[in-house]
Amino acid sequence: MNSHKLPVGSYIRFEKPQLQAVIDRLRQLGYRTVGPRRVDEAIVYDDLRSIDELPVGYLDYQDGGVYRLRHSADGGWFDYVVGPHSLKNFLFPPRDRVLEAHREPGGWRMETPAVDEPPIAAIGVRSCDLHALAIQDRVFLEQEYVDPAYRARRANLFVLAINCRRAAATCFCHSMNTGPQVTRGYDLAATEVDDHFVVEVGSDAGGHVVTAADWVPSALADVERARQQSQALKRRMQGRQAAAATRPRHASSAAELGPAAELGPPAESGRAAELGDVPGIGAVGESDVAQHQPLGRFLDTRELPELLLSNLSHPRWEQVAERCLSCANCTLVCPTCFCSSVEEVGDLTGEHVVRQRSWASCFTAEHSYMNSGTVRKTTASRYRQWLTHKLATWHEQFGTSGCVGCGRCITWCPVGIDLTQEVAAIRGDES
């Protein structure tokens, strides 16, 4: 095993199975390694100890309200894109303790629980999710107050990022300038090229860990091929942008949906074979690059905050409320949404109380509840709150959009509401 450290900015390559050595090294260093796993018919981040656990060859077909997996012989190790989980699930977990209170003879003793967990090494993180991570950093670390639990988990996070070679029909990172190529916030950034990974070292920690693999320096040609893959994907996504400008959105969505839009059974049962016809789930890799089918969705971000904030009484809010379930799924899968509620969890005796923080959502009544009444009583006002916050007022609060173009809110909306369409409608682009 190499024990020296590669400098930041180095490019190396290793054969794909060597990823196991990197995982092993991370585990030796005390990390809990998490990465893409196939769980309950989706690819989610979960504990990943062996490369045999990776969903190699799986592709995800995503559209409004639809997510299906399909196995493909020409699929690579990381050719699915993002599932319902993101790094938020680990750094800002769905439930957490913020305070404990114990009644003792002298009175209440209150303490904030320390984070006592192994550090996390996340494998296979996409560019959109790294941008989302940077946004949550602003929320929890870079404002007036620092959240101690987020800080503790974040400080020790190790990221092995992956450059996407493929986009789902719901992806629009190119619109948000958040991908598909990884540009920030990684310890290692890998690109699948044929039977090996081309890896860029992004930090000292990455430079140390990667030497566990049986690596060789990358030839300039390797680096160039890796870069071209990302650029080709971005061009095809931008092709969607051009197409969106000339075609009514509804028509293009319907064409993408095809037969797979029906709520059929999951991948194994054969029906999903039809998915092969759908752009974005066909062949991948270099042969795919040659195709000219546009990919993903498109969000026109020109003066978007001004557009939304000057249309707070637009009839579209009422229209989307007819479809919106106010179920909160969009906010809970969003990798940047940070709303939470703190609740008392006590025993009946009331001697020991935990203040538990749980994910919450602006789509619930309790979110805007005051003793004088609930501020946002209607679904229309809640959808408006979410979209204007995500795409407009977020800029004033955190100096960035709250959207990274990952498309999760589109896929995981049970009725497939598409924020890119809602914005287009408010902009007056809808046919």
Added chain:
Amino acid sequence: MVRKPRLAVFKFASCDGCQLSLLSAEDELLAIADAVEIAYFLEARTQQLDGPYDVGLVEGSVTTAHDAQRIRDIRQQCRYLVTIGACATSGGIQALKNWADVDQFISQVYAHPEYIQTLASSTPIGEHVVVDFELRGCPINTRQLVELVAALVQGRQPRVPTYSVCVECKRRQTVCVAVARGIACLGPVTQAGCGAICPAYSRDCFGCYGPKEQANLVSLTGHYLRHGRSPDELLRLTRSFNGYAAEFREVSESLSESGS
């Protein structure tokens, strides 16, 4: 020491499952028994103390003329009246008879139909008297029941969510069965509280906790219909334990019209 609240538990047309939930809260039951005076609870103890009661928990729906009178008497005896479970809150599974011919049922099921005295409908307690609080579920769960009792003892409002089951699914990081498997699931329109058990076992939520706040059944069932589900299947889904709850009822009646 403040006087312990006097608790009474009453049963109407029901399976007793909700009362059993109360009994099966073994660990908490001792603490509950310590915190309240259980004055009337036939399923748990023979001692029957007369009213008035501070808190009345009512299980079951109204299906007979006698029930309809009894719940009025009970209401007068209870300062704070809580319905527990789907039967008491929305009429229960037996409310299916509200869409059927009861006389025909009786003649088919009973050897001596003349002995059966029943109303043509099963109706929730709230249609007969004012209800102060609803504990949803079929059956109710122990955690929410303990929270209710704790809140009553502490003199505060119980903390019971009104948002969707989806919130609980996402908090336990269950992958959405509707989106990833194409299963018609009622989670997005059903009130949380169960802990999102069914989707965690890869099956649909079938609405035990009844409609959530702002439940949009029209949009959800419309989506399922457009994606290949039959009106019959959705009719069965929406017309179950809470089928007589207003939001579920409205959509099932329109499905029934479109399906027939």
Added chain:
Amino acid sequence: MSTAAPGAAPASPWLAHTARIRSLKPEAPGITTYELALDDAGLAERFRFRPGQFNMLYLPGCGEAAISISSDPERRGLIGHTVRVAGNVTQALARLQVGDQLGLRGPFGSSWPVDAVRGQDVVIACGGVGLAPLRPAIYHLIRHRQDYGRVFLLYGARSPHDLLYTDEFDQWRAAGIEVEMTVDLGNSDWQGHIGVVPILFYRLRLKAPRTCVLTCGPEIMMRFVIFEALARKVAKENIYISMERNMNCALSFCGHCQLGPAFVCKDGPVFPYRAMEPYLNLEEF
């Protein structure tokens, strides 16, 4: 990738500190003023707040509530809160006695611009328990009376019994505060005005260019106070309002108190009217 995180961890902003009730004073039906002392003498001595800020009061088992501080900002050791019974936490608080313990985090939020408006005439317009977060500002104005022009307190409540701090009004008047009161429903003893707070503007002769308005109360009341102030040529820049939203964490983490671009817990509760102008008349925003 790791973020740099050197140095000792700062105290958790979630940590509530224990405090005890030193006195309670019923002010009006359902409204009580609690004077609290932090158990930790060092913390108690170091505690400072600015007029208009709030604390999170915590009753284990019940939860936290955001309560504005109503005492003199220059008094050390005791922190006053005037609380109206409204929800679970305030109901439980109402059952506590002198000597009972609770948790406290704070102070949080923005404050009345008592420095920025130095040299101006000050109109304080408030309704009901809305006087509580303005009382520290009144104490400040009295203590630094020579730094300000005329000071008016326009105060209204539902009935004479619902008026707060009436036992202090003579002192306030003696210190040069012009107090005008109004109630929705008078009684046989009531000598003051009948009607809503904005009517108290009718008799004021304001020197508009150097007058500021500080207002706190129901949103509808504040909207009409602003209307009356603007009608008297008070500059928008000189109007400040205190907004209420669901403040769950007070740290701008939980998102509940968002109001447009603002987190009320961090950017408020006191806002320049200018910042809230686009949203005040928008339903359910």
